[in-house]
Amino acid sequence: MKTALITGTSTGIGQDTALTLARAGLTVIATMRDPSRGQILLDHAQAEGLALEVQQLDVQNPQQITEVVNGILQRYGQLDVLINNAGAGYLGTTEETPVEDLMKVLDVNFIGAYRLTQAVLPHMRERGQGHILSVSSIGGLIGQPFNDAYCAAKFALEGMMESLAAVMQFYGVRVSLIEPGPVNTAFVANVGGQLTGGALTSPEQTSPYQALREAYLNGSAEVFSSMGQTGADVAEVILQAINAENPHLRYQTSGTIQHLASLKYVDPTGDSVLKLNSSRLAAAGLEIK
Template sequence: MKDSPRTALVTGTSSGIGLSTSITLSKAGFNVIATMRDLGKAETLREHAHNAGVQLEVMQLNVQDDNSVHEAVNATLERHGRIDVLVNNAGAGHLGTLEQTSLEEAKRIMDVNFFGVWRVTQAVLPQMRAQGSGRIISVSSIGGLVGQPFNDAYCAAKFALEGAMESLAPVLARFGVAVSLIEPGAVNTAFVANVGGRQHMTPSESDPYQALIAGYLQTVQHAYATANIGQSGEDVAAVILEAATTERPDLRYPTSEVARARIGL
C-alpha cells in the first residue's frame, strides 16, 4: 500500500466539501474516484482539478440506488484493485419543523444522509476487511450531536449516522479498518444550497412557524456576514485529509473552534 498511491472513493463531489476533498486528496497523492449523482454537474470539479494540476476519475454514483452504488464500487475495484479510503460526503439539507415536513420528505432526508452512507459503506467493507486496512470517513455535522432549530429531519439523520459509526468503529478496528466522523459547524459552501426542501412542507395559509424560520434565517445570515463563523470547503477537506492519513485517526473530528464550542468541547 505504501509503494503505490492509495485509492480514495469520495461521494457527493459536484460542489462544496466533496469537491474540495477530491482536490485535496489528489494533491496528497491519492488516486481519487470522485463520484456524484449527476455527471452533468462534473464540469466544475474538472475545472478545479485542472487549475490545481491534479487528475482524478469522475464516476456516477447515486447513494440512494443499490445498483448504482455496487456498479461504482465494482468499477473502482476492477481498475485499482482496492479502496483504501471511503469518504461518505453526499448529503441533503432540509429546513423545517416536524409538523411542516411531510413523511415522504423526511424519508428522503434519511435516505440520503443515513441510508446512503449505509449502502456505500456496506458495499466497500468486504474489500477493506479482505485487505486488512481502510478508512471509513463520514461527513456528519455538529447537528448529529446537538439538535438545531428547524433542522428536525436533518439532525435526526445525522444523529443516526453518529450512532451507527460509533457502534461500528470498535468492531472494524479488529479488521484494521478505522472509522471517523467529520463534524463541521457552519460551512459557507453548504448552508444555503442544503436547506432546500421547503417546497415539500405541508402547506398552510397561516403557518405559525414562518415568522420564526424567517427570524432564524436572518440571524444565521447575519452571523455569516459579520462574525465570519463559516468554514470553507477547503478547511473541512484538510481535516478529512488528516483523518485519511494520520496513523491513529480519531473517531470524531469537530472541524473548527465554533464547532467544538457548540458541542461543549
C-alpha cells in the first residue's frame, strides 16, 4: 500500500485529491496549516473506512516539515508519494506588488514545495523509488495578466521540477507537474484580492490599471463559469499520474489547457502568448502603444 503526503488539503484540489487517493487504496497523510479545517476529511475517512489522517503542516515552517516527514517514515517506514499542493493567489502588477508580498507569494507557492521535496528526497533516493508531484498551473507555463508574483512562483516551480526530474530518474524517483487551468474552488473565490500577512484582502480601487484589471476579472469570471473544472477533476488526473507505469513530466488537466500549452511550445518568439493575453484585456477599450 502506497503512502502519500499531500499539502494544502483543507479545501479545493488538495481536499479532493486526499479523498480520491484514499478511495483508491493509498494511505493518505493530509496536511494543512490549520488542522481544525480538516473535519470534512476526517468525517469521510470515518464514514468510508479510509486510511486517511490529518496533520498540521505549514510549508513555510522548515522545522515542522522535518518533524512531519520523519514522523511518517517512523510510523509507516516509507513515503511513496509527495504532492506539493499548498499555494496562495495574489493579484497585482509588478508596480503594485511590494517586494515583501512577492517574497510571501514565493515562499508559499515555490519555496514551500522546495522544502518538502528536499526533505523527502533522501528517503526516496536511498529506497530507489518514489513519485513527487507538484500542482503548478497554466500560469506556470504562460504568464497571466495581473498575476506577476503568482506566475513568477509557478514558473520557478516548473523550472525546479523540470531540472530535478532529469536527475532523479536515475535513482528511480519520478517527478511530475500537474497543470490545471480554471478550477472552481475556494482558492479562486478571492481572485480579486491580494496576499498580505497570509490573508487575502481587497485591492486598492485607485490603481491606474483599474480598467484593465476589471476587464481581466470580468473575462476571468466568464472563463471560470464556462470552462472551470472541479477539484475532483484535477484529483483524477493526479491519480492517473500516480498509477502510470512511466509517468509524464507534465499533465495538463483538460484539453483546453493542453491546447494553450501547445501555443507556447510551437512559438519560440512568445508572440502568440502575448497576443492571447492582450485579447483578454481588450474590453478595457485601451489601445496598445
